Amino acid sequence: MIIPFELFRELSIKTPSRIVLFVIDGLGGLPHPSTGKTELETARTPNLDALAASSVCGVTDPVRPGITPGSGPAHLSLFGYDPLQYLVGRGALSAVGVGFHLQPGDVAARVNFATVDEQGRVTDRRAGRISTETNRKLVEMLRRIKLPGVETFVETESGHRAVVIFRGPELSDELTDSDPQVVGQPPKPVEALTPAAQRTAQLANEFLAQAAQVLKDQHPANMILMRGFAKPPHLPSMSELYKLTPAAIAVYPMYRGLAKLVGMELLDAGNTLADEIHALRDNFERYDFFFVHVKASDTAGEDGDFDRKVAVMEDIDQHIPALLDLKPDVLVVTGDHRTPSVLRLHSWHPVPFALHAQYAVPDRLSAFSERELARGSLGRFPAMEAMGLIMGYAQKLARYGA
């Protein structure tokens, strides 16, 4: 039962209470074949266990039951936005992911450096997986391209991947990809899917033609392919919806970019969780909502490194007392999706969720684990419902009706 935005706009009230949404990326896993225990069941996490005992708990479906989410949809859900309604397209997510601040009306596309033969046919869609260093040099060259009536920006992602952004009046993202997806064929021309997209298609094709010229001697990266043209989604801001003054503490650009899309201020922090909690403490009086993001758990899961994921959880556990010491009115510890080490991928499984607050009557669970939290009083629920619960327990929602 998702709360419509209209209701949040109507009922949310500005109060001094403070919320910390602590997102452990890829939280939760699957049993190790030899022990039958998950990463969380294996890790020694006395502080998280105590948190589970003193919280209301449950598990969330990030997008819909059975659906494995990408990072974009999974985070938007936690912030209260239905990711089926607010899709961050591939190009826009790439732009956001490199820390580029998309403006309304911008159109971004994912770029692959590729190799083409003398007949112009693609022979390698990833240009031999060039280094990020080479990528940066080639991006410098692409930045010299000039198009009539629009600004263009080109940014390195990593390896063979980059992103291009078009900025100007009346651009459209209703365009086909130039990436043919297979080798042995030439890149496709970008085509307009609607009449209104004709001009943007011409601009994209002009960019591709100039790129071919600029890169012609740069074998193996002598061409680019473009895909996933996308405008930034029109997301109402969290301050508009919830009357919050939100801040984000995240190291990785993509999560900082997602936070920016929903109107969070980005706080500077170092690279470690200790740095992040330091930044939280330093800024604690200045905001009333903090999104704190930890990435290492997801990376360990994607690497298939069960033991490292266990170690990451044990490390995170050491920092839980520091979070509680700040006495946030609501502390939520959850994930955006599971990344089980045995799968090496994001998964569709429900994600652990614990909410600690003055009036959250503890479920008295015995451990912070997938199975144990699933027994909590919140049950299994859509991640999109989390903001309703958070706002409620923060006493930031007025009564509905007389």
Added chain:
Amino acid sequence: MIIPFELFRELSIKTPSRIVLFVIDGLGGLPHPSTGKTELETARTPNLDALAASSVCGVTDPVRPGITPGSGPAHLSLFGYDPLQYLVGRGALSAVGVGFHLQPGDVAARVNFATVDEQGRVTDRRAGRISTETNRKLVEMLRRIKLPGVETFVETESGHRAVVIFRGPELSDELTDSDPQVVGQPPKPVEALTPAAQRTAQLANEFLAQAAQVLKDQHPANMILMRGFAKPPHLPSMSELYKLTPAAIAVYPMYRGLAKLVGMELLDAGNTLADEIHALRDNFERYDFFFVHVKASDTAGEDGDFDRKVAVMEDIDQHIPALLDLKPDVLVVTGDHRTPSVLRLHSWHPVPFALHAQYAVPDRLSAFSERELARGSLGRFPAMEAMGLIMGYAQKLARYGA
């Protein structure tokens, strides 16, 4: 949180994994007044209990919380179709139920044989509950009726019930019933609810007039009443939505008909559960989704025979190992609705649901019963969500978003 069809169409992928959806009709009951135990709690079901221990479990609301479903809506939900959106009207369900293959544009109506007096007033809406044998003879007579511009089909259901199908161009089901619902009044003329239905109303009234002639000497079944005019619903097929190659193993025509409506292939099987499992084994390599339907549990419940329902569950239990021996990637054991013996009716109670799969972390429940499965990690959820979970655990859904 139901998955919109668009998302299934976008994300579903063809893979070799196999799914068995084992539907025990009327699964789940209510406590016996003298023992306080339900049928499932009374039955000795070691294999189902072991399944509950090794599955993720929960209970489903077939249509909406508190709503008692008919067989049509309850099955459509399990196949992923919202039965409020895709209603199989009374006439269409009757046609489907006798194994008649409705075509798009057909209009079907439920028929009651009835008794009318000399003034044409209905004296018995069920014609003294004539035998199915008599019904068949009368249906033969009704098949002689000819209408201008349309084909008509008449099929026996059972007892006093039959079904008539009109086939031709531009027919409408926006018609009122001829059944007056009370005795002492003449049958009502069929009336068009929209101008476009005028011609179909005339055809229906012409059919009724001819039926009165044909049957006039067949006391007590000297008239028919028509109700529930309905076209077949436009259901996107399961292969279109889920990229599955689905097959149905069901004995009763209605369930075969429902399976046909969503595009399943109907497999031949004998009349017993052993026959059905034999058919499953024989066809296991040829399809990737199997709907296996068991009827006896529902019949025992509708007969109010608590002990027989217990015995049916114990019999079903014996066949669970054979299902597991096939090593389906996902095995779901559930029901379409409860049919508690003490009610002798379908009920509104949530229905036991267990999902067994490689990456389904067992809830370790102690028994396959209503109370125990309600404690499972899936919680209580709409039956319509089952296909999302099934597709997720079968790893047949691509990741949503980047």
